[in-house]
Amino acid sequence: MASYETLIVETRGKVGLVTLNRPKALNALNSQLIAELNTVLDGFERDPGIGCIVITGSEKAFAAGADIMEMKDKTYPESYLEDFITSWDRVAQRRKPMIAAVAGFALGGGCELAMMCDFILAADTAKFGQPEIKLGVMPGAGGTQRLTRFVGKSKAMEMCLTGRMMDAAEAERVGLVSRVIPAAELVDEAVKVASQIADMSLPTVMMTKESVNRSYETTLAEGIRFERRVFHAMFALADQKEGMGAFAEKRKPAFKNR
Ligand code: CO8
Secondary structure: OOOOOOEEEEEEOOEEEEEEOOHHHOOOEOHHHHHHHHHHHHHHHHOOOOOEEEEEOOOOEEEOOEOHHHHOOOOHHHHHHOOOOHHHHHHHHOOOOEEEEEOOEEEOHHHHHHHHOOEEEEEOOOEEEOHHHHHOOOOOOOHHHHHHHHHOHHHHHHHHHHOOOEEHHHHHHOOOOOEEEOHHHHHHHHHHHHHHHHOOOHHHHHHHHHHHHHOOOOOHHHHHHHHHHHHHHHHHOHHHHHHHHHHHOOOOOOOOOO
16 A cells, blocks of 8 residues: 555545554644545545545644644635645545544644544544634634534534634534544544445445435435435346345345445
């Protein structure tokens, strides 16, 4: 496997595990890291042996935001012409499932990166925040939109306007994270959950992800219509026959991803 300067990349069975690795800058997200992350995710998406992806950071920081040193002298024309941040959003366009395993700080772009994943598992040490306002800017990679959808207007507004951090317990209570896990077990637990997903039928998993995400983009009636069409289409999959057949025969299914 290729080596990267800002990431550690491993596979564990059918799980692709990406560890953000810029320890001296608390995993601040710079253009090199995002480029490398997109390359790795492109590879995992192409690899039929990978069924789920986990993105994690260090014990101290998932990521403390976009790299302020790289950003501070940017001009408006530069930001506009290079379409600054748009490539970061490619993380959110992935079709295979992705779990963010967050310990320590997930701030600014770090919180936004976690929210681009399909769900967040948090260590009890996790702290989420959108502190951009303190730097004279606002969230730029989806924070004002995704955080609001996760936690509602009042809390999102308070966090974006004051920069207050949320701890893991509060993040679980308000639905930003799906579960809180003792820090020492975070990555193993995330890989375990990812392995469970990777053992399912990959096309079914991808269609399910697409359907849940649809609920953010459309009306309830259109979303239900979309769900129904995709549900019907699933009866064309050999994996549907395998899954239901295995249940009827009281055995474990062996999905073939087709
Ligand atoms: N960028 C660059 N360097 C950083 C960043 C960052 N975001 N965060 C921390 N570092 C560096 C520090 O400069 C320091 O470097 P050095 O040792 O060379 O001085 C090192 O990491 C360790 O940091 P601290 O000494 O500050 O560690 P503390 O434990 O005292 O504090 C904090 C930890 C509270 C996390 C603190 O570092 C902090 O407040 N960091 C900045 C958090 C922040 O404001 N984040 C938002 C950035 S703006 C942003 O994300 C905009 C989003 C735009 C789109 C993103 C797309 C995904």
